[in-house]
Amino acid sequence: MVQFSAPRLDASFAALSDATRRGVLEQLGRADASITELADTFNMTLTGMKKHVGVLEQAGLVTTQKVGRVRTCKLGLSRLAEETAWIEEYRRLWDARFDALDHIVEELKQGETFDGRR
Template sequence: MVQCSDLPLDLSFAALSDATRRGIIDQLGCGDASITSLADQFRMTLTGMKKHIQVLERAGLVVTRKVGRVRTCTLGKRGLTAEAEWIEAHRKLFEARFDALDEIISELRREESDD
């Protein structure tokens, strides 16, 4: 089997596959937050939250900056345009295939009723 890899998409979908990381993205959509405050909000250890943030950073979905002893997280500027386009293209493909299947089923039913 041939494997096609589009690294940014792979990183994004892997990052977004986890409910906690999706929650972090939602939270950062409301405003910047420190890693400590995110860990408190999600009731997890600081180490656990740092690991989630690293995954999001690798995907370009989150950017962190350190000011003094506080590391603050912000949504990345990259956004999810490529991911949305990929999803939309595949949604259209599935829709076309289901429409074709509906047509075949309708044709079979017409033939059955003619017999």
């Protein structure tokens, strides 16, 4: 198995586990936005949005830059490559297991036909 950075994966998946944070990423995928704009979009307080943005920033999914009194958010440099590879590895594992199960079910079906039980 490929070695993955557990703390990084934990931070990314924790950040992605919340619907609001996924929505923020979606929003930032369309255009950079201030924390105030994000808070308005998601109908929440500035403090609440700052906490969500902080979690995303810790995971490397968002970066912020303060100019004057405005903190602008944009997508971070993380392209989720490591997270995608982790998911893909487990997808392959489960695909193999389901293929094996399909093979067993097929053999059982053929066995029933030959035994005359069908």
